Amino acid sequence: xxxxxxxxxWLDGCSGCHMSFLDIDERLxxxxxxxxxVFSPLVDTKDFPxxxxxxxxxxxLGTEEDLQKIRKIRERTKLLVAxxxxxxxxxxxxxRNPFGREEVLKSLYxxxxxxxxxxxxxxxxxxxxxxxxxxxxxxxDVFLPGCPPAADTIYQVLSELIEGRxxxxxxxxRFGA
Amino acid sequence: MMTPGTAVKTFTMDGKPFxxxxxxxxxxxxxxxxxxxxxxxxxxxxxxxxxxxLCMVEIQGSGRLVPACAxxxxxxxxxxxxxxxxxxxxxxxxxxxxxERNHICAVCVSNGHCELQSVAxxxxxxxxxxxxxxxxxxxxxxxxxxxxxxNRCILCGRxxxxxxxIEGAHTRDLRNRGIRTMVxxxxxxxxxxxxxxxxxxxxxxxCPTGALAEKGxxxxxxxxxRHFLPYLAMRRRGGK
Ligand code: SF4
Ligand code: SF4
Ligand code: SF4
Numbered sequence: 001x002x003x004x005x006x007x008x009x010w011l012d013g014c015s016g017c018h019m020s021f022l023d024i025d026e027r028l029x030x031x032x033x034x035x036x037x038v039f040s041p042l043v044d045t046k047d048f049p050x051x052x053x054x055x056x057x058x059x060x061l062g063t064e065e066d067l068q069k070i071r072k073i074r075e076r077t078k079l080l081v082a083x084x085x086x087x088x089x090x091x092x093x094x095x096r097n098p099f100g101r102e103e104v105l106k107s108l109y110x111x112x113x114x115x116x117x118x119x120x121x122x123x124x125x126x127x128x129x130x131x132x133x134x135x136x137x138x139x140x141d142v143f144l145p146g147c148p149p150a151a152d153t154i155y156q157v158l159s160e161l162i163e164g165r166x167x168x169x170x171x172x173x174r175f176g177a
Numbered sequence: 178m179m180t181p182g183t184a185v186k187t188f189t190m191d192g193k194p195f196x197x198x199x200x201x202x203x204x205x206x207x208x209x210x211x212x213x214x215x216x217x218x219x220x221x222x223x224x225x226x227x228x229x230x231l232c233m234v235e236i237q238g239s240g241r242l243v244p245a246c247a248x249x250x251x252x253x254x255x256x257x258x259x260x261x262x263x264x265x266x267x268x269x270x271x272x273x274x275x276x277e278r279n280h281i282c283a284v285c286v287s288n289g290h291c292e293l294q295s296v297a298x299x300x301x302x303x304x305x306x307x308x309x310x311x312x313x314x315x316x317x318x319x320x321x322x323x324x325x326x327x328n329r330c331i332l333c334g335r336x337x338x339x340x341x342x343i344e345g346a347h348t349r350d351l352r353n354r355g356i357r358t359m360v361x362x363x364x365x366x367x368x369x370x371x372x373x374x375x376x377x378x379x380x381x382x383x384c385p386t387g388a389l390a391e392k393g394x395x396x397x398x399x400x401x402x403r404h405f406l407p408y409l410a411m412r413r414r415g416g417k
Pocket of ligand 2: 342
């Protein structure tokens with residue numbers, strides 16, 4: 001049986017969703033019989049591959065760079081999963097939204113730095129005015145809320161997706177789970 | 178037991194025959210008979226206002242949607258409590274509530290004990306289709322025991338009603354209109370300076386979300402206790 005191509009990526013998130021993914025423990029071996037991990041913080045590939053079957057996206061869209069990445073991922077992925085509350089609702093990154101980009105940058109880089117107060121402009125991607133959920137920019141196929149979603153939930157959802165079924169996630173998880 | 182001379186109305190709900198007394202609302206009859214209609218602003222023991230609109234039901238023939246908590250059945254009425262149209266509107270209401278303020282469940286005192294969160298899960302709301310408004314709200318922590326976080330308020334008015342109707346203090350009210358509406362203390366003074374608040378905590382425990390909380394509770398610790406309400410309401414009416 002040919003293996004499905006699985007990718008995972010971590011945008012504006014804390015890596016907690018990936019940690020929960022690793023908490024699947026020995027069942028990762030069962031998954032690895034069915035999927036090949038083609039792109040992830042866990043593998044050493046620089047470019048997002050062309051034809052990916054399933055991509056789990058952790059984190060909100062917080063920068064211009066995130067936007068470029070998600071557009072490329074969307075083009076190259078059959079099933080895009082908003083993985084965890086940050087991807088689904090913008091969650092923790094969205095806590096900056098009521099203050100606005102300029103005020104946040106000023107407070108962090110100017111007011112809190114007595115020695116070298118300046119807003120970095122080089123080598124850092126530009127911050128978007130607001131951190132937003134994935135589906136506000138691209139089409140999302142499966143929403144998997146939870147902060148992070150439980151390992152069992154991730155395993156169940158992935159197993160179903162691998163079988164070619166779209167699972168009903170609502171009984172399994174919720175915002176903030 | 179029905180008192181003699183009480184007018185009884187007969188009607189159908191989801192195709193089945195029911196009867197109700199003069200006082201009963203559509204929601205009362207539904208709940209007595211195990212028909213589950215979701216609500217957020219309603220609470221047994223305080224007056225129904227139909228504020229959240231989640232309990233809307235359809236009246237056959239007119240196509241009209243009415244709030245089940247604040248509508249009494251009429252003779253011969255044909256009521257639908259659940260269909261795709263109602264489910265769609267209920268989902269939209271919950272999504273709009275999430276988009277109007279800053280509900281970040283993962284860091285909320287009421288995570289896991291929140292009625293908005295659980296109603297969202299029950300109705301299958303696993304993302305919000307509307308644009309988030311990210312309003313800028315402050316927290317009022319001036320009271321020694323309690324705090325209010327307007328980011329999590331859904332304007333259900335339960336706190337206003339329990340404070341007026343049960344505690345009799347009428348410390349709380351609503352200011353402004355539409356999405357600018359705010360729950361206030363007295364004439365919009367800090368809670369800690371309120372001359373009318375007795376510090377009873379009733380408002381805190383009827384609040385469906387983490388908007389009103391006890392101080393010193395961290396994420397997911399604020400579970401609400403509301404069993405006192407029907408009992409107090411009955412005592413106020415002179416019951417034993
Ligand atoms: S959803 Fe929670 S665990 Fe996942 S990245 Fe966001 S903050 Fe971290
Ligand atoms: S603590 Fe009691 S008196 Fe004070 S606002 Fe809340 S319900 Fe009213
Ligand atoms: S503070 Fe709580 S009880 Fe009062 S209106 Fe807001 S959500 Fe409802």
